[in-house]
Amino acid sequence: MPGREFFQTQPVSQALAGFRPRRRTGTETVRREDALGRVPAEPIRSGAELPGFARSTVDGYAVRAADTYGAGDGLPAYLDLVGSLRMGTAADVEIRPGAAVQIPTGAAVPDSADAVVMVEHTQVTMPGVIEVTKSVAVGDGVVRPDEDVALGKELVPAGRPLRAQDLGLLAAAGVTRLVVCAKPRVAIISTGDELVPPETAELSPGEVRDATASALVGLVEQAGGVPVSYGIVPDDVDLLTKTLTAAVAECDLVVVSAGSSVGARDETTAAVEALGAPGVYCHGLAIKPGKPTLLAECSDVPVIGLPGNPLSALVVFRMVGLPVLRLVGGITSPAPEPSVVATMARPIASAAGRLDVVQVSLRDGLATPLFGHSALLSLLTSADGYVVIPEPATGLDAGTPVTVTMYR
Amino acid sequence: MPGREFFQTQPVSQALAGFRPRRRTGTETVRREDALGRVPAEPIRSGAELPGFARSTVDGYAVRAADTYGAGDGLPAYLDLVGSLRMGTAADVEIRPGAAVQIPTGAAVPDSADAVVMVEHTQVTMPGVIEVTKSVAVGDGVVRPDEDVALGKELVPAGRPLRAQDLGLLAAAGVTRLVVCAKPRVAIISTGDELVPPETAELSPGEVRDATASALVGLVEQAGGVPVSYGIVPDDVDLLTKTLTAAVAECDLVVVSAGSSVGARDETTAAVEALGAPGVYCHGLAIKPGKPTLLAECSDVPVIGLPGNPLSALVVFRMVGLPVLRLVGGITSPAPEPSVVATMARPIASAAGRLDVVQVSLRDGLATPLFGHSALLSLLTSADGYVVIPEPATGLDAGTPVTVTMYR
Structure with a gap:
């Protein structure tokens, strides 16, 4: 049996503030018709007055x-x-x-x-x-001729993904092409000797289909990235190092969903360290679920080692991976997330200093926490959204008003 | 000068409840990898227990x-x-x-x-x-072997667009293909003698680039539809009838953004009536902006005539067109919209019985209404979201807590 890990956990807020990998995507020119959700690299200004006549x-x-x-x-x-x-x-x-x-x-x-x-x-x-x-x-x-838009006025700001009405105003101003931040290429690597591809029709005992990679593809696409699949790598440091080296060379962000055993997590760390400076930023976040998260930078590419349970992996990718993806992709004003204010139906315990992410179902304004082991992916598909219990809190009483971030 | 319109306006809530076109898209089989945001036509059940072993x-x-x-x-x-x-x-x-x-x-x-x-x-x-x-x-x-998913249990429900974690659970269960509702094809027709394509580099006096169509494309894509562009049709009943006939034959929903003059609106009505039963459902909604909205059904295809101002057209398409698009496309549990609770920074007047949609900017929890003529599209690009003043209300005082639906 491999030795126990005793990593120092870091508060999530502190990690997000401190982990600032240097990587940024380049820019590219796209047609306005293809620009929904794209991120202008610079503010786009009008070359004429609108409507241009009284x-x-x-x-x-x-x-x-x-x-x-x-x-x-x-x-x-x-x-x-x-x-x-x-x-x-x-x-x-x-x-x-x-x-x-x-x-x-x-x-x-x-x-x-x-x-x-x-x-x-x-x-x-x-x-x-x-x-x-x-x-x-x-x-x-x-x-008036310049009442809608004055000459030189900013039509859309940099850093905010383009919305439908922004495309309308760009069309009105005759903008046909624009310079946007390239979409971050996000490498998705799964490790674990138990994992088999989702296409596997029949499982042998002990085998598990890789669920995390498929869900990460969806999250990356929704966030404006381009998922790049590197498949399933066995729990082997050399093989993982090889795959990680390729991913760092080809992508702007690398996500490794490690096997859930301690050994597999050690291998991710070892592979990251094999790639050299700056290396590991932190190993262990004060988040539940998701404590064994690894944050690292290889060359200038951020590498995020996710926990092995799909539920934990997806929670951590939302809370930590998406902010990094946005940073790399030039998104400074992210699209707002759906949320509603609800009342906790039951009390929840939480440790002070730890960020707790609680899956909830929502009905008639009541948020009911979904309990169960974080190995159960169905908790996440049953959930309507999640409640974040902030780091200083020691739990929430039943009846507390909470903000539920809704899944979409 | 054409005669004045004196149409009877209908409350939006009443129109949405009563206007139930029969059209539904068919079904198609897609690969799980292509299923993000797609709408299962039937609940998808598990063919095995998960994890399948202790x-x-x-x-x-x-x-x-x-x-x-x-x-x-x-x-x-x-x-x-x-x-x-x-x-x-x-x-x-x-x-x-x-x-x-x-x-x-x-x-x-x-x-x-x-x-x-x-x-x-x-x-x-x-x-x-x-x-x-x-x-x-x-x-x-x-x-336990069936603790995540029991044999035959519903993995994902019908009618709810698939989320990232749903793709994960489908992968875990070995689902590689699934039957979904086909995406609604949405015809976008612009009319107006003043309109020129957005690609027009230099405008002659009186010409306006078509902004509404570009924004509608974005809204349709975000809502899971397939926009089909029919270009700009001059203000001519025969030409519009011809285009409308083609669109009704080829699409599941038709949107006409009519020229803003009374004459152009009359032409949309005349063209719809030329297509036969069931015809016009209502002409005129009690909504500001957007009163001259036309709702009709040609064969079983819903036809929505939008107001001529881009701002009004986009507001109405959000409030009325998107619910119809979802109905046609089998979406019974739409993805939640982002919203926040804020405080009105200034009072707003509203007529009882009319739905008012007020564009607002949001800062530090204060929603500031953006005033200006509904001909100004820049109001919509400056806005962070909008506040709906419900039909019974006669306005909102400054300091009133409101829900701001946020643009994304």
Whole structure:
């Protein structure tokens, strides 16, 4: 039997603050159509004003506002109707004092007009003349040429994954290509003599299909990374060192889900150390589940050794791996996570100084902790979300309001 | 000038409850690796027990629990060490009374053992014998063969988009392919004589690049649909009818972002009516922004006519279009949306009976409404999220706690 581990555990908050691997992805140019969720490397600024012309916001008549002053139901202003404007064309008509031109919503307002009267406040009582029954001020019914976006204004910031409406504004500004941070390539390595590929139809006694790698692929994709599978490596330091060397050369972040035995974890550490400086940052996080987590940096590539239980591995990857993935991939304003405020249905114990991540089901505003051994992956698929018990807390009483981060 | 519209507006909640187009996508079989976010058409059940064998949860010694009863630090139980077990192999050793076998975490426990003593509670003081200093009960340190998943148990439910951990459990159970609802094909049609493609480098006066279609593509993709672009159709009933006919034949949901003029909206209605029964469900929703929304069903395909302003169009598509997309695509348990509870920084007025969707920026728990004309798309890119003022409310005072749905 291999010797016991007595690693020093580090608080998760401290590890996340202190573990700052140098690796950053490069940049690449993508088409706007392919840019949903991509991360601009620099703020993108507008090369023109938007909408670029004075634009009517109502159906009505473009006028000189002064011609309507004092108009009301009892005393309409009478204006000469000098034509009508169409969508999508230049407003090449002159509005002399006392004149008006018909205009639809969204059309260009003539330079010589300074307001648009809504059709609801007009009447046509004789051909060629409109009655205006409500006065308008300068600018009423008009969007200024630079009111949506001024020349040079930031359309989207750097570091925030692009949302649907951001693509809309980029389209409006005629941006067809943009420079984004390359997606981090995330190596996924599974180790463990008990593991077989998920495609294995029949298991021999003692064999277990690799569940963690499939779930990590999903988490990496959702977070904007590119999962790169390195398959299952037996519990052997030399083989693991070889695979790790390839992964560090080819990827921006390496995740090893170690076999669950002490021996397998020792092998991950040994393989990381074989790769040289800067090496192990910490071995052991004050997190439950997930204590035997390893954080390391090989060359400039972060390497995260996850616990062997799939449940623990996935919890740790969410809490620790995703922040590192975002750091490497240039995401400074991550998309918000779904969460709800709920009431704890039952008390939960926790050790002070340790981050506890408790799987919960949620019904009618009540968060019920799902208890069971961390070897049970079904706890995670039954869960609607999780509650984090912060490091200083020693547990939560039933009835405590908590924030449940929801899985999606 | 075309005649005014005086459509009857319908409350959004009532429209969503009443507008139930019959269209549903078919099913298709996908590989598990391609199933993230896909929607199982039926619950997927396990064809075997998991883990499938009694599995040790600790590093230690497999024993007969009865042999440890009464053991303590002062009075250890002495057991014969009869070998050691390895990961991933059958536990083909017999534990006779008074015997123990060394076992790592995750390995198969022999049938003849009924508990595992943690190595921390043992000592090896002479070769071939261990001292057990703490008694164990039957089942301690062991996960039962069906404790994670029983035979026939539901692994994932129908109608809930698959999450990362669901892919993990499916992998553990050896599921390699699964039947899911086909992704809804969503036709996106833009109309408006003022619109030009976003690729247009230089605009002529009065022209506007089509922003709505690009943003809709993003929203459809995020919601699990397949956007199908039908480009920009001029404000012409015959052309629109032709495009709409093709879209209804080829897609599961049709979205028309109508030109913003009254005339363009009339044309959408006329085109929908040209396609025949069941036709228009309602024209006009009690929502701000977005009142001139059209809901219709052509054959069994839902058709949604969005307002002309990009901001209004995107708000309505979120509030009304996404629920319809989910209905068509078999999503009964949608992924939760990110939201936070915040305090309104300023009062907002609202009409009773109308759903108001207010864009807000969020800082330090304060939600500040972003005011400006709904023709300004930049309001939506500046926003962190939105606040919905429910139909019965007549506004919100400053200081009111509100739920902000966050954009991602």
